[in-house]
Structure formats: structure tokens, C-alpha cells
Amino acid sequence: MTEARKHRSETKMVPVPSHSIVPERDVNEIPVLETRHLGIEFGGLKAVDDFNLTIGRTEIAGLIGPNGAGKTTVFNLLTKVYEPTSGAVLLNGQDLHGMTIVQASKLGIARTFQNIRLFDKMTVEENVRIGLHNQIKYDMLSGILRLPRYWKQEKRQHERAMELLDIFGMQDLADEVSGSLPYGAQRRLEIVRALATDPRLLLLDEPAAGMNPHETEELMENIAKIRDQFQIAILLIEHDMSLVMGVCEGICVLNFGRVIAKGTADEIQANPDVIEAYLGKKKEGGK
Amino acid sequence: MKAKKKKLIYNSVTFGLVIAAFLICQLLLSTGGMSRSFRGQLIPICCWIVMAVSLNLVVGISGELSLGHAGFMSIGAFTGIIVSGWMQRAFQMEDPVLRLVLAMVIGAVLAGIAGALIGIPVLRLKGDYLAIVTLAFGEIIRNLIDCLYVSVDGQSLRFGFLNNKLPGDLLMNGPNGAVSVQTIATFTAGFVLVIIALIIVLNLTNSRSGRAIQAIRDARIAAESVGINVTKYRMMAFVTSAMLAGAAGALYGLNFSTLVAAKFRFDQSINVLVFVVLGGIGNTMGSMIAATALTILPETLRDFGQYRMLAYAVVLILVMLATNNPLARAFFGRIFAPVKALFRRKKPAEPDLKGGDAK
Numbered sequence: 001m002t003e004a005r006k007h008r009s010e011t012k013m014v015p016v017p018s019h020s021i022v023p024e025r026d027v028n029e030i031p032v033l034e035t036r037h038l039g040i041e042f043g044g045l046k047a048v049d050d051f052n053l054t055i056g057r058t059e060i061a062g063l064i065g066p067n068g069a070g071k072t073t074v075f076n077l078l079t080k081v082y083e084p085t086s087g088a089v090l091l092n093g094q095d096l097h098g099m100t101i102v103q104a105s106k107l108g109i110a111r112t113f114q115n116i117r118l119f120d121k122m123t124v125e126e127n128v129r130i131g132l133h134n135q136i137k138y139d140m141l142s143g144i145l146r147l148p149r150y151w152k153q154e155k156r157q158h159e160r161a162m163e164l165l166d167i168f169g170m171q172d173l174a175d176e177v178s179g180s181l182p183y184g185a186q187r188r189l190e191i192v193r194a195l196a197t198d199p200r201l202l203l204l205d206e207p208a209a210g211m212n213p214h215e216t217e218e219l220m221e222n223i224a225k226i227r228d229q230f231q232i233a234i235l236l237i238e239h240d241m242s243l244v245m246g247v248c249e250g251i252c253v254l255n256f257g258r259v260i261a262k263g264t265a266d267e268i269q270a271n272p273d274v275i276e277a278y279l280g281k282k283k284e285g286g287k
Numbered sequence: 288m289k290a291k292k293k294k295l296i297y298n299s300v301t302f303g304l305v306i307a308a309f310l311i312c313q314l315l316l317s318t319g320g321m322s323r324s325f326r327g328q329l330i331p332i333c334c335w336i337v338m339a340v341s342l343n344l345v346v347g348i349s350g351e352l353s354l355g356h357a358g359f360m361s362i363g364a365f366t367g368i369i370v371s372g373w374m375q376r377a378f379q380m381e382d383p384v385l386r387l388v389l390a391m392v393i394g395a396v397l398a399g400i401a402g403a404l405i406g407i408p409v410l411r412l413k414g415d416y417l418a419i420v421t422l423a424f425g426e427i428i429r430n431l432i433d434c435l436y437v438s439v440d441g442q443s444l445r446f447g448f449l450n451n452k453l454p455g456d457l458l459m460n461g462p463n464g465a466v467s468v469q470t471i472a473t474f475t476a477g478f479v480l481v482i483i484a485l486i487i488v489l490n491l492t493n494s495r496s497g498r499a500i501q502a503i504r505d506a507r508i509a510a511e512s513v514g515i516n517v518t519k520y521r522m523m524a525f526v527t528s529a530m531l532a533g534a535a536g537a538l539y540g541l542n543f544s545t546l547v548a549a550k551f552r553f554d555q556s557i558n559v560l561v562f563v564v565l566g567g568i569g570n571t572m573g574s575m576i577a578a579t580a581l582t583i584l585p586e587t588l589r590d591f592g593q594y595r596m597l598a599y600a601v602v603l604i605l606v607m608l609a610t611n612n613p614l615a616r617a618f619f620g621r622i623f624a625p626v627k628a629l630f631r632r633k634k635p636a637e638p639d640l641k642g643g644d645a646k
Contacts, residue, residue, distance in 0.1 A: 079512060105514035117509035119502045123290045130502045133495065134514040140523060143494025144487050150494065157495075175290040197513050 011249045013264050018054045020262060023249050026056025030093045032201045032233040033078070038087035039257075040077060047073045048257045051087070055201065055250070060227055061235045062248030064268075066277060070257040071237045072114055075203050078235075079111050080104040092200060106134060108200035112190040112207060114237075120179030124170065124189055127178050128161040131196025136160060164192050167229075168222065184215050188222075195226065202226070204236040208243050216240055220247045245269065253277065298489050301572040305485065308579075309478045316474075324586055332582045333477025334360075334539040337484045339562035339578035340571055341531035344488050346560065347569030348497065349524035350504030352418040354556045355405070355425030359529040361432060361551035362401050363394035363536025368465045369437055369444070370394070371541055372458045375469065376439045383471035391480065391537040398533020401428070402526040410521045425553055432548040433462050464547030465540065472542040480538055481575075484531050488571055491527065500524045565606060 013021040018034060031054045038051040048070045055061050063071050076082045078089055080101045089096045091107050099107075119127050138153040165171045168188040173181065178189055187207060194202055207223070208216045220243055227234055238244045244251060245265040253261040253268060255277040261268055268274055312329060315321040338360060345353045367390035374380040374389060409420045436447035440455030447453045451461055459465050491497040499520045502510040511517055540546050562581060566573030584599060591598045609615045 081508065101508075101511040102514050102516055105512055111512055113509065117506040119505040119509070121505055122498070122501060126498055129495075130498050130510070130515070131513045133499055133502075138495055140491070140494070140496040143496055144490045146490060153495070177290065193509075193513060 013250060016054055018052060020052065020054035021250055021264070022054055022056030023059050026058055029057045031055055031090075032057050032059075032092060033235070034090040034093075035078075036088045036090070038074075038077060038084050038089060040073065040082055041085045046257050048077065048084075048254075051077075051254075051257075051259060053252055053259070053262075055233050055235060057233060058227060058231055059233050060223060060247055060249050061233070062244040062251040063235060063237045063254060064239075064241075064244055064251060065254035065260075069254040071254055072205060073257075074254070075111060075205055075237065078104075078203060079109055105197060108198070109203065110194035110197045110199035110201070111203035112187070112194055112205055114205040114209070116183075116186050116190055118178045118186055118189060118193075120177070122178060123175050124165065124178050124181070125158070125161050125174040127189055127193050128164055128196050129157050131164075131193035132157050132160055133197075135196065135198055161196070164196055167195070167226065168192060183210050187211070188219075191222075191226075195230065200232055202232055202234045204234065204238075206237055206239065208238055208240045213242075216243055219243065223247050294493065297572065301485060301489070301575070302482070304572065305478070305481055305575070312474065325583070328582060328586060329474045330472050330477050330542045331539065332579050333474070333481050334535045334542075335559070335562065335578040335582050336481050336575050337531055337535035337538075338559045339566065339574035340481075340484045340488055341528040341535070342559045343563050343566075343569065343571055343574045344491070344524055344528045344531075346563050347571075347574075348488075348492055348504070349500050349521060349528075351410075351521065351525070352414065353421045353525070353528075354418050354553065354560065355421035355423075355428075356528075356532055356559050357551040357553065357555035358421075358425030358428035359398040359402060359532035360536035360539065360555070361428060361548055362398045363391075363533030364540030364546060364551070365432055365435075365459065365465060365536075365548070366397045366533070367391060367394040367537025368468050368540045368546065369458050370537075371469065371471060373439055373444055376456055377442045377444075383469075383473075384476075387471050387473070387476055387538075387541060390541060391476075391534045394537030394540075395530040395534040398536065399526050399530035401533075402529025403522065405529075406522045406525045410518060410525060422553055422556070425551075425556055429548045429551055432459075435459055436461050462547070464545060464549075466545055468541065468544050468546065470542055470544055472538050477538055480534060484535075485571065487527065487531065496520065496523060561603065565603070565610070567610075 012024045014024045014027050015021050016027065016031070018036070022031060033053070033055040035051055035053050039049045040047050051074060063074060065071055073082070077084050080096060080099050080103070083098070091104070091109055094107060096104055096107070119130060136153050136157045138149045141147070142149040162171055162174065165174060168191070170185065170188060170192065173185065178186065181189065187210070191204065191207065208219055211219060223234060223236070224247055226232070236244075236248070248265065251263060251265060251268045252259055253271075253274050260273045260277055261271045263271070312321070316326065338356060342353065342356050345351050370390045370393045371386045374386050380386055405421070405424050409417060409424070412420060434449050436451050436453050436457070437459040438445045438453040438455040438457045440453070445453045445455060457466065492501070499510065499515045500523065502515055503517050503520055507517060562578040563574045565581070566575065566577035584602060585595060588595045588598045
């Protein structure tokens with residue numbers, strides 16, 4: 001565990017008014033994400049209930065919990081795939097109430113998916129260019145008539161796409177069909193595509209799923225690198241505890257749709273509720 | 288560079304093929320080496336090519352199943368006939384080229400407007416539902432045109448719905464369709480239209496908007512999550528396709544001296560879909576070739592007499608089997624292998640896919 005932890009800078013976490021903690025460096029700024037009593041019901045089933053979380057401007061946060069705890073549902077609430085039945089999501093202090101997925105994306109929230117959703121018939125570069133859709137624009141007519149604006153913006157898109165692919169050293173793969181990439185590369189491409197939208201908050205849904213320990217180690221380095229380079233916040237769902245404990249500054253544990261613990265990696269590991277949620281209740285001897 | 292180069296080659300071959308076919312046809316026309324029946328087919332072939340290319344934009348690039356394409360074609364056809372007749376009779380515009388261009392442009396615009404009006408409610412639907420609703424819209428358009436009477440009275444157009452007592456010179460006579468149309472469509476116009484349709488569809492595909500359209504097709508939720516407005520881009524593909532169909536319709540309509548709305552029944556929509564499917568969904572060149580082949584085929588099967596359409600269906604089934612059966616594909620692959628090898632020889636070895644991953 002100590003080996004894995006080397007990527008997590010020893011951040012001092014401090015409490016903020018919303019009963020959460022954020023890194024000390026972010027405490028004087030508007031948090032990138034704040035959820036207040038967020039909840040959603042599906043026909044009487046409370047999939048997520050009273051979910052409160054605050055993420056600092058440059059924090060790497062983790063969302064963990066057993067299968068079916070509602071982690072991906074939280075992501076879907078944050079990105080407006082679902083409209084919450086109660087509570088609010090604030091992105092940079094702005095309420096996302098009633099917004100569409102596209103509007104949330106334009107405000108700076110980007111995500112990857114648990115089951116990879118690439119544009120798999122298109123090339124790697126095209127995937128990133130689609131991520132740049134709202135960053136480097138030109139209209140349909142310039143595209144069809146190949147006006148000067150088309151050439152200029154296409155060139156900018158190409159250069160930016162290559163820059164972004166360089167984060168993971170994927171420039172050589174730019175012209176491969178994305179569906180034919182190995183699994184790990186597909187996951188990395190999804191992250192690059194999300195980064196292309198110039199987000200303030202990046203949501204990663206099980207980024208290490210299906211990766212070997214070596215690749216996971218590399219991913220950890222890259223997550224830290226992305227945060228440092230882009231100065232954005234990252235919230236990740238992950239089952240690989242070495243990654244979560246290694247790279248996440250604040251961790252939130254979800255079980256049956258409710259937050260059962262929040263804190264730093266050390267606090268979470270020592271929390272009896274978390275241990276119970278993962279391993280089951282210890283039998284009281286004799287009773 | 289691999290994928291980009293492939294695309295460039297594909298596009299040049301597509302354009303090259305069209306230009307070569309046009310030149311050959313022109314040569315045959317000037318030397319008189321073309322049969323009469325085939326000569327009559329040239330313009331319809333161009334129209335059906337444009338129809339196939341435009342439907343491919345919806346079915347192949349945008350990934351929606353639309354069965355109302357003949358409806359847009361009929362809007363273009365009758366608009367074109369009305370515009371051409373009106374211009375000639377009311378404004379003494381005798382220049383056929385100008386009238387044809389005007390007819391095609393206005394036909395395209397009206398078909399595009401119809402596409403937008405239909406698209407607003409319909410594009411909320413997905414898959415089979417979209418197919419059924421577009422089919423119904425195609426039929427509604429045909430039935431409306433069946434009840435439409437249009438005449439030129441002095442300088443103005445008069446419209447009547449279920450009312451055939453219009454003053455002036457009748458252009459459209461309800462269920463009897465358009466009458467005494469001056470056939471001003473030319474093969475050259477058809478060729479130009481095909482080229483324009485190809486430029487629009489291929490350039491659109493390789494641009495920001497086209498990539499957005501394809502992104503929605505491949506992974507809708509992911510496309511939305513990177514900020515692509517799904518409705519806008521589905522609409523863009525649908526309306527562009529409708530406009531091309533309208534222009535093709537105008538050309539088609541001005542190729543016959545009479546035209547009835549029954550010509551654009553829903554089996555015509557299915558026919559165009561067959562071109563697209565047979566040519567390979569999303570493959571523009573393929574749908575062009577399929578449109579040409581399947582327009583000529585029924586004519587060449589005239590020897591079969593009454594069994595003509597039966598033979599047509601059998602040929603269709605055989606071709607579908609041949610192009611989709613892995614064994615048959617391998618067989619054709621072996622035949623064409625020496626040709627392909629000619630192009631491949633000088634290329635460097637394929638880059639190792641796994642190489643980039645392992646670092």
C-alpha cells in the first residue's frame with residue numbers, strides 16, 4: 001500500500017461549511033462541485049438519498065462503495081442524464097436544475113463511461129475532434145463549401161487533438177479505428193475525449209477496470225498529471241483500492257444510496273462502517 | 288495517415304467513377320452507340336443515384352431508418368413542374384436551363400421545409416417508430432398531392448384543393464397528376480446534380496457537423512456528454528437529405544410529359560432503401576452503383592415478360608447473398624487479390640497496433 005501511495009501528495013484536508021472536506025489549497029475558492037441533499041427515486045426505490053459532497057477546485061476525489069451502491073447513478077445525476085427528484089447540484093456555484101446533458105457539458109462537466117462508449121467506427125483522432133466540438137467551431141456551410149474557415153479550424157482541431165493525445169502518448173494511434181484499439185487504450189482515449197471538452201470537473205467511471213497492475217500504476221500517474229497540468233478537479237469511481245487510496249485526496253463511501261463515510265484515505269480505511277459495508281458485520285461473540 | 292489516405296482515395300474514386308461514367312455515356316450518345324431504351328434511362332438513373340446518396344446520409348451516416356423518402360422526391364417533382372410551367376406561361380421564360388435550375392432549387396427548398404416540419408415531431412422517435420412515422424408522412428404527402436389542382440391564370444398561380452374548377456391553364460390536375468409538362472431535364476443537369484450531391488454528402492461527412500452526426504449514430508449518450516446537440520444534428524442530416532431528394536425529384540418530374548403522384552408510392556421509398564442497403568449502408572459509392580444497376584436491371588429483364596419482377600427479386604436476393612455471405616466474399620476477395628496487391632506493394636508494413644499500447 002505504501003508503494004501505491006506515492007502518487008498522492010500529502011494534502012492537508014480541511015472542513016468546509018457543507019460538512020465535507022476539501023484540500024487546504026482550494027478552501028478559499030468556490031468549490032467546483034457541491035451537491036445538497038441530492039436524491040433520486042425510481043418508482044419508490046431511493047437509488048440515491050441525501051447525497052452531500054463538496055469537491056475542491058483542484059481536488060482528486062474518489063467515490064467508492066459496494067456493487068449497486070448507486071455510484072454510477074450519482075454520475076448520471078451530476079451529468080444530467082437523470083433529473084434528481086430532490087436536492088441540487090451546483091457546478092462552480094451554478095445550479096444545474098432543469099439543464100440538459102449538453103448544457104451541463106458546456107458548463108464544464110465531462111465524463112467517461114463504465115462500459116466504454118467510444119465512437120468506435122471512427123478514428124482515434126476523430127474521437128478527440130468530436131470532444132473538441134464546442135471548443136473549435138465552424139458552421140455546416142463552411143464545412144460543405146470548404147471555405148477558408150474550414151481549413152483553419154480543421155488545422156487547429158488537428159493540432160489540439162494531437163496535443164491531447166500526447167498526454168497518454170497516443171499520437172501514433174491517431175489514425176487507427178478506435179473500436180480496434182486494445183481495451184486499455186480505449187479507456188485512455190475516453191479520458192482524452194472528455195478532456196477535449198475543456199472541463200472543470202472530470203468524472204471517471206471505473207477508469208482502471210480491466211487494466212493490469214502495471215497499467216493501473218501508469219493510470220495513477222496520469223490522473224495526477226492531468227490534474228496538475230489542467231488544474232481541474234477529478235472525481236472517480238473505482239473498485240481498485242490501490243488506485244483510490246493512492247491518488248484520491250478526499251474519499252466518499254456510498255452504500256445503499258447513502259453516504260456512510262467521508263474523509264481522507266487513512267480515515268476511510270479505519271472507519272468501522274466502511275469495513276462493515278465491504279466485509280459484512282462482525283459477529284458479536286457469545287451473544 | 289492510413290485512415291485519412293483511405294478516405295481521400297475513396298472520395299477520388301467516387302468522383303472519378305461518376306465523371307468517367309458521364310464521359311463514356313456522352314461518347315456513346317454522340318456516336319449513337321446507345322440503345323433507345325437506355326438513353327431514356329439516363330436521367331432517371333441520375334435521379335435515383337441522388338436519391339440513394341441522400342438517403343444514405345440519413346440511413347448510413349445518421350443511422351436513422353426513414354421510409355418516406357419518395358415523399359420528399361414527389362414534393363420536389365411537383366414543385367419543379369409547377370415552377371417551370373409557371374415561369375414559362377406567366378413570364379415567358381423560355382430558357383430551359385434557367386427554368387430547370389430554378390425548379391430544382393425551389394423544389395429542394397420546399398422539400399427541405401417539409402423535411403424540417405416532419406423532422407420536428409418525428410426526430411424525437413427512434414428506430415422502428417421513426418421508420419413507421421416517416422412512412423406514414425410519405426403516404427400523406429402523396430395523398431395530398433393527389434387532391435391538388437394548380438393552374439396559371441395570367442401571372443398568378445391558383446391553387447385548389449379538391450376543387451378542379453380553376454380558371455386559366457391547368458398545371459396539375461388532381462389525381463391525373465401533372466399534365467403537358469415540358470420535358471426540360473437533361474443528362475448534363477443530372478450529372479451536375481450527382482456531383483453536387485456527392486460534394487455535399489462527402490464534404491459534410493468529413494467536417495465538424497458530419498462528425499457530430501456520426502457520433503450520435505455510434506454512441507448517443509457519449510455524444511451528448513461531450514456537448515453535441517442531438518436534435519440539431521439529426522435534423523441537419525434529415526433536412527439536407529430531404530433537400531437533395533427534392534432536387535432529384537424536380538429533375539425527375541421534368542423528364543416526363545405527364546406525372547402522377549402514384550409514381551411516388553411507398554414502394555419507391557423502399558426501392559431507394561434497397562439501393563442503400565445493397566450498396567452497403569454508409570457507403571456512398573456503393574449506393575450509387577446499386578442505384579444504377581437496379582435501375583437498369585428491370586429494363587434488361589424485359590425478356591422475362593410477366594415474370595420480370597420475379598426475376599428482379601431473385602437477382603436481388605442472389606446479390607444480397609453474394610455480398611453478405613462470408614464464403615462468397617472470400618471468393619470475390621481471391622479474384623480481386625492481384626489487383627489489390629498492385630496498390631499495396633510499395634506501402635510500408637502495417638504499424639503494430641499493440642506497440643503504442645505497451646509503450
